[in-house]
Amino acid sequence: MFYIHCPYCNERRSEEEFHAKGQAHLMRPANPEEASDREWGDYLFFRDNPRGLHQEMWVHAAGCRKFFNILRNTVSYEILETYPMGEQSSVLAEMTAGRERGEPRRAAGAVA
Amino acid sequence: MSKVEVFQQQPSGAVAAESPFHFSRQRNPLAPAKGEAGVIMAERPFLTHLILRGTPEVLLGGVRNVTGLTLPQTPCSMNSKEDKSLQWLAPDEWLLILPPGSEFSTEKALRGELGDGSYAIVNVSGGQTVLELSGPNAREVLMKSTSCDLHPRTFPEGRGVSTVFAKTGAIIRRPDAQRWELVIRRSFADYLYRWLLSAGAEYGITTQER
Numbered sequence: 001m002f003y004i005h006c007p008y009c010n011e012r013r014s015e016e017e018f019h020a021k022g023q024a025h026l027m028r029p030a031n032p033e034e035a036s037d038r039e040w041g042d043y044l045f046f047r048d049n050p051r052g053l054h055q056e057m058w059v060h061a062a063g064c065r066k067f068f069n070i071l072r073n074t075v076s077y078e079i080l081e082t083y084p085m086g087e088q089s090s091v092l093a094e095m096t097a098g099r100e101r102g103e104p105r106r107a108a109g110a111v112a
Numbered sequence: 113m114s115k116v117e118v119f120q121q122q123p124s125g126a127v128a129a130e131s132p133f134h135f136s137r138q139r140n141p142l143a144p145a146k147g148e149a150g151v152i153m154a155e156r157p158f159l160t161h162l163i164l165r166g167t168p169e170v171l172l173g174g175v176r177n178v179t180g181l182t183l184p185q186t187p188c189s190m191n192s193k194e195d196k197s198l199q200w201l202a203p204d205e206w207l208l209i210l211p212p213g214s215e216f217s218t219e220k221a222l223r224g225e226l227g228d229g230s231y232a233i234v235n236v237s238g239g240q241t242v243l244e245l246s247g248p249n250a251r252e253v254l255m256k257s258t259s260c261d262l263h264p265r266t267f268p269e270g271r272g273v274s275t276v277f278a279k280t281g282a283i284i285r286r287p288d289a290q291r292w293e294l295v296i297r298r299s300f301a302d303y304l305y306r307w308l309l310s311a312g313a314e315y316g317i318t319t320q321e322r
């Protein structure tokens with residue numbers, strides 16, 4: 001058993017209280033009528049399946065029942081960050097900024 | 113004044129009300145525990161349960177005027193006064209528990225105070241009930257049934273969480289140092305009653321009727 005930090009309850013709770021709900025930050029085409037079949041199909045049916053960092057939605061199903069975002073490593077299962085809906089991952093932003101500054105690429109497992 | 117129609121949902125006249133544990137008690141009449149009971153289980157039947165949804169800005173003042181309780185804004189906390197309690201369930205959701213029979217008057221008074229703001233009040237009194245556990249082994253029985261940390265250090269008085277309990281869901285609350293409360297679904301009452309009798313057998317469990 002492991003713990004997941006719920007950004008709404010603001011504490012770590014048992015994993016069995018949560019459910020995974022798929023890829024996060026999907027953007028619905030702004031003008032669905034003007035979207036091509038390919039754009040609409042991508043939005044509806046196609047999901048990333050990366051080996052490594054993945055941004056996912058999870059729901060605190062047995063607790064506050066709120067959806068939130070998780071940055072998770074699909075290889076090690078390590079959760080690097082949980083953050084509320086409507087926000088962006090600060091860990092991912094810091095990694096990108098670090099790479100732009102030319103810093104050596106940090107191993108994902110080293111992030112608390 | 114709110115435009116929402118509110119009506120008296122309690123039947124009037126001589127309609128016998130039966131608690132969700134009615135059949136459980138008939139089927140499992142419990143002999144008093146031999147010697148000192150480690151766990152005492154008591155239902156608090158027919159209480160008024162209202163779910164309040166909205167932002168704290170919208171609800172805070174009106175709720176305080178009607179109930180005398182302050183809306184708890186710290187996650188997983190509750191405020192109680194005598195036989196009333198108000199518990200945080202989510203950033204926009206609270207559970208208000210009041211003495212039996214006050215659904216109609218409270219909802220009317222709340223809607224009068226809150227007017228046409230953006231909020232929701234739902235009477236869930238018929239859908240759930242409160243089970244109280246006390247005694248020296250009450251915490252042990254709960255610990256056997258949930259992965260939630262119930263140590264006094266992480267679960268002090270005034271804390272309440274919605275969590276997984278006995279493979280179903282329940283709200284676990286600690287109104288004071290002596291008592292634990294479970295807020296459970298009506299349809300799970302019999303299952304949980306028998307689960308707790310079984311889990312509490314090793315400590316000696318007895319039920320108390322009020």
Ligand SMILES: [Zn+2]
Nearest residue numbers: 006009060064
């Ligand atoms: Zn939560």
